[in-house]
Each structure stands twice: as structure tokens, then as C-alpha cells.
Amino acid sequence: MELxxxxxxxxxxxxxxxxxxxxEELAEHFGNGRHCYIAELAAFLNMCGEICxxxxxxxLKIQTxxxxxxxxxxxxxxNAFNIEMEVSVRTGKRNSYLLLVRKEQDAKRILMAVGILQxxxxxxxxIQNHIYPPVTASVCCRRAYLRGAFLAVGSVSDPKKNxxxxxxxxxxxxxxxxxxLINSFELDAKVVERxxxxxxxxxxxxxxxNLFNIxxxxxALMDLENVRIVKEMRNDINRKVNCETANLNKVVEAAxxxxxxxxxxxxxxxxxxxxxxxxxxxxIRLAYPDKSLKELGTYLSEPVGKSGVNHRxxxxxxxxxxxxxxxxx
Numbered sequence: 001m002e003l004x005x006x007x008x009x010x011x012x013x014x015x016x017x018x019x020x021x022x023x024e025e026l027a028e029h030f031g032n033g034r035h036c037y038i039a040e041l042a043a044f045l046n047m048c049g050e051i052c053x054x055x056x057x058x059x060l061k062i063q064t065x066x067x068x069x070x071x072x073x074x075x076x077x078x079n080a081f082n083i084e085m086e087v088s089v090r091t092g093k094r095n096s097y098l099l100l101v102r103k104e105q106d107a108k109r110i111l112m113a114v115g116i117l118q119x120x121x122x123x124x125x126x127i128q129n130h131i132y133p134p135v136t137a138s139v140c141c142r143r144a145y146l147r148g149a150f151l152a153v154g155s156v157s158d159p160k161k162n163x164x165x166x167x168x169x170x171x172x173x174x175x176x177x178x179x180x181l182i183n184s185f186e187l188d189a190k191v192v193e194r195x196x197x198x199x200x201x202x203x204x205x206x207x208x209x210n211l212f213n214i215x216x217x218x219x220a221l222m223d224l225e226n227v228r229i230v231k232e233m234r235n236d237i238n239r240k241v242n243c244e245t246a247n248l249n250k251v252v253e254a255a256x257x258x259x260x261x262x263x264x265x266x267x268x269x270x271x272x273x274x275x276x277x278x279x280x281x282x283x284i285r286l287a288y289p290d291k292s293l294k295e296l297g298t299y300l301s302e303p304v305g306k307s308g309v310n311h312r313x314x315x316x317x318x319x320x321x322x323x324x325x326x327x328x329x
Contacts, residue, residue, distance in 0.1 A: 019155045022212070022220040026151055027068040029216055030075075031144040037080040039141035042114035043148025044073050046129055046174065051111070057104035060111065063096060069151050070097035077101070081110055131177045142181060147215045149178060156208065159227040165208045166201040168194075175200050185214050251292070258313055259289050261320035268323045274316070281312045 016024075031037060048069070050061045062073050070087075077083060077099070083106040090096040101107045111117035115132020119125050136142045149167055156165040169175045175191045175198035182189040182200065187207050192199050202208050205228050212221040262282045265271060271279050284299045291299075293309040304312075 018158045018220075018223070021223075022156055022217055023066070023068050023151055023154075025217050025219050026147045026215060027072045029147065030079075031147075032140045034080050035138070036140055036144040037076045038113050039135050039144040040148035041073065041076050041080065041110070042116075042132060042135045043145045044069065044076075044152050045111070045114055045116060046131065047149060047152035047169070049116075051107075051116075051127065058107060059104065060101040060107040062099040064152075065094050065096055066151070067095070067097060070099060072148075072151060073099055077110070080113075081106065083110075130173065131181060136181060142184065143214055143216060145181065146211070147217075150215060159205065159208075159224050160231075163205040163208055164201065164203055165211065166199050169198050169200065172198045174198075182211065185210070187211060187214075255285075255289055258285055258317065261317050262286055264320050265316070265323060274319065278312055278316050278319075281309065282316055285313070 031040060044062060045060075048062060048064055050063065052059050052061050062070075064070055064073075074085065074087065077085060083101060084103065086098075086100040086102060088098045088100070090098070101110065108117060112119075115135050116129055117125060117127060131145070136145050153169060154165070154167045157163070167175070167178055169178065172191070172193075179189045179191050179200045182202075187202065187210060188204075189200050189202055189207075192201065202211060205224065209221055209224055209228070212218070212224065262271070262285055265274065265282070271282050274282060280300060281296065284296055288296065288299065292306075293313075294306045297304045297306060297309045300309075
């Protein structure tokens with residue numbers, strides 16, 4: 001117990017990852033009753049349980065480096081089956097926690113309840129390490145199973161960096177079963193092979209939020225939503241700034257081109273050769289190269305709107321092009 005307290009205290013003194021905080025929340029959450037306890041235990045046993053032969057009988061072992069899993073499994077086993085367990089800690093660079101159900105009858109009760117150990121009508125026993133449909137028949141039990149699976153083999157990236165949640169599993173069949181269980185909640189989880197493992201993953205922020213809601217990690221859900229809101233606001237601001245910058249660049253480029261055309265005309269034939277309305281606007285543009293079309297229109301002796309100024313500037317540009325091509329004497 002003293003070692004456990006020191007471990008927890010040490011964990012509180014470090015900068016915990018977002019993934020660990022999610023697991024802390026899930027470790028404190030229990031389901032609606034014994035059926036949910038069994039469903040969550042089934043996930044732990046499917047993912048990191050081990051059946052060991054001990055003398056002439058078998059026993060059940062759960063080994064993990066995560067104290068949250070060790071504590072949760074211990075509590076679930078006590079609440080669901082009220083059995084005796086041996087608990088040991090192997091200290092080192094990373095502590096290892098071992099829960100051992102040594103009595104065969106107790107191990108048998110647990111394994112049959114989660115659907116790993118089954119018997120034929122003739123009394124023959126066989127092992128099948130798959131998600132057992134009766135265990136996840138109800139919605140609350142599917143939620144509990146996913147909580148256990150995330151605690152056992154799940155992780156989620158810091159949402160401030162990117163959106164990515166995954167479960168890393170040893171077998172393709174287990175990964176596909178877990179994917180289908182997640183997608184029974186109308187999500188879109190996928191499976192990919194990574195080296196010698198199979199990864200069930202979600203990559204969209206909204207999908208991860210929905211999975212947190214399914215697993216009932218409501219604090220993590222709110223934290224992720226807050227990050228999403230801030231990121232969306234920043235992205236929206238960046239889009240608007242980029243759009244305004246692009247528009248401003250177009251205005252500046254157009255103004256530079258207009259001044260170039262006017263100076264070319266001035267050098268080629270003189271601005272006085274232009275029609276009076278065009279000459280007046282050309283001289284005003286030279287005097288105010290940084291003004292908008294709307295502002296230029298107010299400086300004319302007979303003010304015109306933005307479209308009128310734009311129309312006259314296009315005529316000036318046309319004259320300049322004709323001069324460049326030698327079509328105006």
C-alpha cells in the first residue's frame with residue numbers, strides 16, 4: 001500500500017500526458033452493475049490476460065506496468081466475483097504489477113463469465129479469446145468493454161498537436177472485432193498493420209469526442225472540445241487573414257499596374273492626349289497610388305463610384321496596351 005501511494009504521488013508530480021489523464025478518468029468510472037464489470041474485465045483479459053498452468057490446475061494472471069489497470073482489475077474482480085487474489089509488484093525502472101487468481105475454481109468462474117473458457121455439452125473445455133457476444137449484448141456493456149480496452153491497449157495524442165486515437169493489438173482478428181464494436185456506435189474506426197501489431201484507430205476530432213462520450217470520459221471530452229474550439233477559431237482567423245491578405249495583394253498589384261500604365265502613356269504621348277475624364281483620373285491615381293478605387297472616385301471633379309473608376313482605369317490600361325503594341329500614333 002505504501003509503495004502504491006508513492007507511485008501515485010510520483011505520477012502527480014510529473015507533467016501527465018493527455019492520454020494518461022483520460023485513463024485516470026476511465027479508471028475511476030464503473031459501470032451500471034455486475035454485467036458491466038464483467039464486460040470491462042473481458043476487455044482486460046482479452047487484451048492482457050494470461051492463463052497459466054500451475055501444478056495440475058490452471059490459474060489466471062493479469063500483468064501490467066500501468067497501476068491504473070492493476071487497481072481497476074483488482075476492484076472489478078472483487079466486486080464481480082468476491083475472490084481471493086495474490087497481488088505483487090516488481091520494482092525497477094518501470095514497475096510491473098501482477099494479479100494472480102491461483103484457485104482453479106475462481107479462475108474458471110471468471111473465464112467462463114467473460115466467455116474465454118467455454119464447455120461443450122459433453123463437458124469438454126476449450127479456450128476462445130474473442131469478444132464474447134453475450135458479454136457485450138447491451139449498450140452499457142459495450143461502453144464498459146471499450147473503457148477496458150482503452151485502459152489496456154489504448155492511447156490518444158495531445159489534441160493541441162493532432163487528433164489521433166488508437167488501440168494496439170497483437171492479433172488481426174481481435175483488432176477487427178474491436179473495430180466492429182466501436183463502429184456499432186456509428187463511428188468509422190479503421191484497422192492498419194504496423195510492424196508486428198494491428199492498430200485500430202480514429203483520426204478525426206469529432207469521432208474521438210464521440211468515443212470519449214461512449215466510454216463516459218466526460219472530463220476528457222470537455223478538454224478535447226475546448227481545444228477543438230480554440231483551434232477552429234484560430235483556423236477561421238487565419239483563413240480570414242489569408243483571404244484579406246490575398247485581396248490586399250491583388251489591390252496593390254492592380255494599383256502598381258495602373259501607375260505603370262499611366263507613366264507609360266505619359267512618357268509615350270502625354271496624359272493631355274487622353275480624354276478629359278481619363279486624364280483627370282490618371283493624374284489623381286499618380287497623386288494617390290495607395291488609395292482604393294472608391295476613394296479615387298471621391299477626388300474627381302464629378303465624383304463617381306467604384307465601378308465607374310474601375311471602368312475608366314480599364315480604358316487607360318487599354319490605351320497603354322495599344323501604345324505598347326504600336327497601334328496608336
